[in-house]
Amino acid sequence: MNEDEDAEVMAQFVASRDRRLFDRLFQRYRRPMVSYAQRFVRNPARAEELAQDVFVRVFTTKKYTADTRFKTWLYTVATHVCLNEVRRIEHRLEFTPLDPASPSHHPMARIATTPEGQAEARQLGHEIQRTLDALPTKQRTALLLVRQEGLSHEDVAQVLSVSVPAVKSLVHRALEALRQDVRRYQEFGEPQPAPKPTKSEIDNTGASPHENQV
């Protein structure tokens, strides 16, 4: 099933409400949607709930035309669902950062072969993760969609409601922030962890310090 067929199937489903058509799309995108949601919340159970929300919205939509690219439309829905979730204060309060002391906790630690290498990889992985969390949502989402979901710049522009050149800029700025982590790590070895926001800070702002930047 290619992507144009997806759009056709979705348009037919909206017209007929035939569950079999919906199931075809669901089977094709269930795993990408759960993975995509988990990149935002990093909580498997919550990611599955968000992915379900996405498919419920797909199921209940009444306006879809076959000239809309299904994958782009689906990721637009998913991005809105996930960003609504990460903007919730409750999510930030519930979120528990990875424990730096925990061995082999971070995925990066799995690729290193020696204990020293594992420790270094784990440390850098935590730094990268922390930087990702602090990135403005559009930068992080643009990088996620381009690098990990394989969307074109045109599709990402549509998902994020920005221009195509803006997508390039968002991706570059996100990557530049991650690169600075690599540079700091190479220069200082073990960088000092950034201070975690306190509950009162979160309550006062309702968003992370970088949340509203583009």
Place this chain on the structure above:
Amino acid sequence: MKTKSSDHLGEDILGLLDLSPIEPAHKAELQAHLATCAPCRQALDEYRQALEAFDQTSTNHEPSEVFDANLRARLDALDQERNEPVSAMPSRPASRRRDGARKGSVFSPRRWFPEVNMRRSTGSMRSRGPLPALAAFGAVGIGAAALIAIWLHVPVEGGPPDRSNVPARSEIAESFGASNLLEVAEFFDVAEDLSLYEDFGVVENFDVIEDLDVIESLDEGSAG
């Protein structure tokens, strides 16, 4: 070629990292530059490490066994709700009506506005929800505000306005060191204007205006 801060590649480096489409000729040009520029080679290497680290931060997650079942249950519930005949709605159990009221009818900005944005962005915006209620509430509010504004500007009947705070003419004249207001007006060369204001008392007296004989007698007096 763009120039940016410490390296010379700027956003063009995304093309070398397969994060952006790039023309083959331009790619060759960038690679030729890399061959001669050590800082750019280092930057490219750092970008690659950052991307590798980024890729490792997320793993593809296989949905759990209950994921499909849970979603199907939600969709079944939606289907069941949709298929209920309209005439059967009033006879729903009281508990369901309360549930429906709690979920659908009570206005909650936190719940509703993200919903509206979602529907707009996905093209599934429908005219349900509290929008009509909000519009009606706004119209009533604007109407009430207009009525209050009109009421405040209508002069109160049954007596002259309270002028107790207005200083007496003699006090005003004394403040200018004059014996009466006419001297003050003459000093400022506005005596004619003052006389106009002095006549306002007559103009405000509608009885006098309605009495045309009085005006005629004034004309006769001025002619004589």
